[in-house]
Amino acid sequence: MVTSRKGSMAEERRKSSMTPDSRKASVFEKPVDLDDVLVNEVGQFGRFQLQNILLVALPIIMSAFMSEYIFSAAAIPHRCQVPECGENSKDAEFEPEWLINAIQNTSSGWESCDRYRPLGLNGSLDICPASLFDQSSTVQCNGFVYERTNSVVYDFDLGCQEWLRALAGTLNSVGTLLVLIIIGGISDRFGRRIALCVSVFNLALIGLIRAFSVNYPMYLALQILQTTLGAGTFSSAYVFATELVGPKFRVVTSATCSSMFAVGQVILGSVAWVVQPWRYMIMTLHIPCFLIISYYWILSESVRWLLSKRRYDEARLVLEKVARVNKKQISEKSLNALLNPPQPVVVEETGEGPGLLKTIIRSRVLLRRVCTTPIWWITTTFVYYGLNINATGLSGNMYLNFIYTCLIEIPGFYTAVLVLDRIGRKPTLASGFIFSASCNIAFVFIPDDLATLRLVLFLLGKFGISVVFTSLYLFTSELYPTEYRHTLLAFSSMVGRIGSITAPLTPALAEYWHGIPSLMFGTMGFLAGILVLTQPETLGTKMPDTLAEAEALGKKTS
Structure with a gap:
């Protein structure tokens, strides 16, 4: 009890010795942060935040276009060419009447990688009897006939190379892992706006070049390059959408961003349906993405990033704009507290704490x-x-x-x-x-x-x-x-x-x-x-x- 009384008396003496300025500064012992300003003054979700989300919804939608490999590298039905019957092109009729004589028909369709062993006799496209083949044994295909042409499988003759075809999707996902290392550094150093514009530009340019791939290795190389340099589009736009809404609306905003990505996938499927040739489909998807470069002059930089970089004059302009668009007022007191935070107390590291692994x-x-x-x-x-x-x-x-x-x-x-x-x-x-x-x-x-x-x-x-x-x-x-x-x-x-x-x-x-x-x-x-x-x-x-x-x-x- 004595100790407690002594402590309180010392505290009273400390308060009485404070100057008016020091008393005023003590009000801000807990620094005012952006969430306080959003909740109490400019609004957690107003017209400005709505405009912001509507703007970034477009690049979020476009970020889904990197999944176009699902269609451009889609598996298509194929079967062996039968040269004994006059076939010498992958564009031959897929199901001629005589096909049952040369290739086994299973419950899942025509056998795609094998055919009956030929006996060394020749027929024609019109006449190809079963007597030309030994139907008790099979051989592997030397060439393929394809049912459709709207896939790299047809252009680059990838019949019966299913694992190689599936590599396009795998490299796409590897690129989304590599981009985490790149885009985070760009965003934290140069700002969210530059990160978004650079990502969309890479997405559009490399995607457009990929439409002119001359072979499958080129297609794969551009696939991983596009996602490595362009997959930051979603995360950059997501940050823009969520960093300026109040805590109450963050979960809904996050779900909305995810929903916009789903809308992008729906648009992807629709374009692939309407524009069947895979090269034209890729061009149709990626050319409009160049429009997002204009966001560098349209979007306001993230206030949170400006504050973290101590660019207070720019942060003030953005906050005043948010308040004006939301028809709110932000007090000079709150601005001063937010833009002139107290200097953090530097605590000397003792090095005694265990590391994360331990x-x-x-x-x-x-x-x-x-x-x-x-x-x-x-x-x-x-x-x-x-x-x-x-x-x-x-x-x-x-x-x-x-x-x-x-x-x-x-x-x-x-x-x-x-x-x-x-x-x-x-x-x-x-x-x-x-x-x-x-x-x-x-x-x-x-x-x-x-x-x-x-x-x-x-x-x-x-x-x-x-x-x-x-x-x-x-x-x-x-x-x-x-x-x-x-x-x-x-x-x-x-x-x-x-x-x-x-x-x-x-x-x-x-x-x-x-x-x-x-x-x-x-x-x-x-x-x-x-x-x-x-x-x-x-x-x-x-x-x-x-x-x-x-x-x-x-x-x-x-």
Whole structure:
């Protein structure tokens, strides 16, 4: 009691000795940040933020065009050329009447890589009897005839090279991993606006050049170059959309950005449907992207970035513009507090704290999470992108199937927004994973003649994984302490790229058995859903700042 009284008397003496200026400065002991200004003065979501989102929606839509390999490198039905019957071109009639004499017809269509062994006799395009072939044995194709021409498979003669064809999608995903190293540096050093304009320019220019590829290696090289230098379009536009809205609207804004990407995929499918030749399709998609370069003069630079770089005069102009467009007023007091922050206290590093790796090893709770969250990310990207790619292989119109698969994402994104704060993070993720997995496994056993039911199950599987995709960032962030949150979230996301890199290879597995891709999606979904149940619920809890708080999540307090 004596000690407490002495402390309070010392505090009173300290306050009485303060000058008026020092008393005024003490009001801002907690620095005013941009969120305070947005919430209390200029508005969390007003006309300016709406205009901003509408503007960046266009580059977000265009960022989806990098998935055009789904159509430009699509698998197309093919069969062996039969030179004994006068065929010497890949443009020959795909199903002549005599074809049954030369090539085996299976339940899934004409055998694509083998034909009956020829006996050394010759026929013609009109007459090609079975007597010209030994139907008890087969030989591999020396050349191919293709059913369609709107794919690199036809132009570069990739018949029966399914793994090589699928490499286009894999390199696309590798590029999205490499871009993280490049675009972050550009954005943090030169600004969000330059990062966005540079990314869109690279996306447009390299995409346009790729339309003139003269061989498949050139097509592949430009594929990885385009995503490595242009895939930052989405992240740059996403930052623009989210950095200027208040905390209350960030989740909805994030879901809206994801929905705009889905709209871009719908436009991609529609253009591919209307403009069938793959070279013209690529040009149609990428030429309009050059218009986004004008955003350098249209968009205002991110206020958060300007503040982080201490470019206060420019930040003041942008904030005044936000207030004016939103028909609000920002006080000079708030501007001074925001633009003249107190100098941070420099704390000397002692070097005594353990490193991140040692901390993870010592903490069983943190170790379990570090081993668990990357599996969620791998599964989510694998299933999400795998379903997109395999949609074109469903029976019926490949373009409509792809469009339906992308459209179903939008209600999935907003469903996550509606239920995350109502039923919790764990039920949302676990049910999303398991629901998607159940649909994918059921899809395997539905016969082909029930095409409508197969499509419905396929779309429901995509809906479930879309709910997970929106929820994953939030739940992962809430499981880790502040001091390690960014690093471990980035680690989970980066490891998760394994899923998007391997997803384009799944159609090649369907060559061995049609159900392999869906069975893999289902198995991994069930595993991820069960692993979600091993982690604590974070709804209604404070985001942990320390390791102790992170370890205490889900534990009953006395």
